[in-house]
Amino acid sequence: MTWFPRMVLLLLIAALLPVTGCGKSEKKGTATGGAQVIKGVTVEVVTAEVIPDLLEAVGTVRARNSASVAARVPGTVRGIHAREGDRVRKGQLLVTLESAESTAGAAGAKSAVVEADRGVDAAAARRKLAEATYERYQNLLAEQAVTRQEFEGRQMERDVAIQEFARAEARLAQAREVSRTAGTVAGYTRITSPLSGIVTARGVDAGMTVFPGMPVLTIEEEGGYRLEVAAPESIAGKVKPGNPVMVTMGGATAPTAGKISEVVPVVDPLSRTFIVKVDVVAAGI
The missing domain is CATH 1.10.287 (Helix Hairpins)
Known part of the structure; x- marks a missing residue:
């Protein structure tokens, strides 16, 4: 463990102190006036401390729940009722189509x-x-x-x-x-939101012709986010679901607490990394 060498070093220093204090010889004929007092020395209790391993890894934060809203019938876009960045509620009208x-x-x-x-x-x-x-x-x-x-x-x-x-x-x-x-x-010509969240992408404009399966809007649910990190194979045995981690978002002034929710037990043969998923709860992401 990483704390063991430091603990040993502290113990050695503490053990040498009494040896140094008792190693001075007395001059012949000089009487001792009691125990020698050593000044300028601070005595502390030595304890073992676990120093965590620190690993920096870059990942991508995604919403835990998201939906790509697609057209289900062919038609022409007649109205777009939500734009990127808009907050929408479940069941809210997003897009209207004209399908003869x-x-x-x-x-x-x-x-x-x-x-x-x-x-x-x-x-x-x-x-x-x-x-x-x-x-x-x-x-x-x-x-x-x-x-x-x-x-x-x-x-x-x-x-x-x-x-x-x-x-x-x-x-x-x-x-x-x-x-x-x-x-x-x-x-189906009235496309509504399947969940409450934020519109993050728009794939159509008014007047466009759409077909079944064609994405029109992407909505991400607020409140729950997931960080996906490609971690090196060397730490595979140390990373487990439930482990706490600290996550620093781009532009954030302070780290955010997270917890490992899933470890994908498959190592990429080229990068020798595996995917770690971390649940993050942070406002304003």
């Missing part, structure tokens, strides 16, 4: 729902009529006023009407699902 394809799809899906709903109403009316006719013929058959063949014809009409009504309801349910999906897709 999404708008047309949503409108068509709504029309399909209206049409399917009318089909259900018509099928319900036919089923009601067929059921009433079937009941009337059932009574007539009991009175022997109609033949069995005529009654079975009305029975078949009733069964067909019931099946048509079920199919109409299924078409309506499908149309509603398509409309819901189309409405969701159309809602």
